[in-house]
Amino acid sequence: MSNQSLANTANHVVAQYSAAGKTLNQAYRATVERVLGDAKTRFASVLEARSIPMVNEQIKSELVNAQELLAGYMLKGVQAAYDRADQAIDAISTRAASGIESVENAVARVESSIKLANFDAVRTLNAPIASLATKIADKVAEGAKAVEARMAVAAEEMAEVAVDAKPARRAVRKA
Template sequence: MSNASLATAATHVVAQYSAAGKTLNKAYSATIERLLGDAKTRFVSALEARSLPLVNDQVKSQLVNAQEVLSGFMLKGVQTAYGQADQAIDLIAKRADSAIEKVAANVARVESSFEFVKLDAVRAINAPVASLATQIADKVAEGAKAVEARLGVVAEQVAEVAVAAKPARRAARKA
């Protein structure tokens, strides 16, 4: 494995981990958004299903509006946090790629200036490690995609179960 292919393997590993981080970030963001939407729906249906004393339609409307404002505030915070996480992932990946390119260029320059036989031995030792690292990175990226798919399915199942569930009834106390 040459110096260029070691650098390519390292760049591939960085790209896979970056993609995995973004995939997980997107999955969790979508899950939080879905959960907030489901909570809003359940709140409105619970409020409409019960007749509460001293709560008329105007008060119910104000409660729904307050819940929507709170949900919107929380959603905006989540979206901001996940947007910043995506930016951080991009920045880290860009810096890592830049460092890999600098190291590869320095090694190539030193290698062209001096003939080092031992660098070939170091490369031969690192080739299996680089191959293993790329395989691990590929598995991590696949796992992140599987988590994203599973979170989508689980969140949909939770929403279905929450809608199908009946409210618990309390036994009336005898005085």
């Protein structure tokens, strides 16, 4: 295994972990957005379905509007946080790739100036480890995609199953 193929393997591993991080980030983002949307809908339907003393239709409408405004602020905050997480993943991936390239260039310079047989021995020893690292990174990326798919399926199932809340019962005290 040459120096170039070890660098390619390292870059592949970085790319797979980056892709896995972004996939999980997107899955969690979509889930949080869905939960906030469901909360908005449920709040409005519960408020409209119940008769609350001293709360008329105008107050109910204002409560729904206030809740939608609050959910909008929360959603903007969530989106900003996940955007920053994506940017962090990109920055880490870029820095790692740059570091791999720097090491590759340094090894190439040393190898071209000094002909040592030890470099070939080190590469031969690292070949199985590099192969294993590639396989692990591929499995992590596949796992992240599977988690994203499961979260999407679970969210669809939650949307299909509408559970009506029963009114709370008060315990009757015996005198």
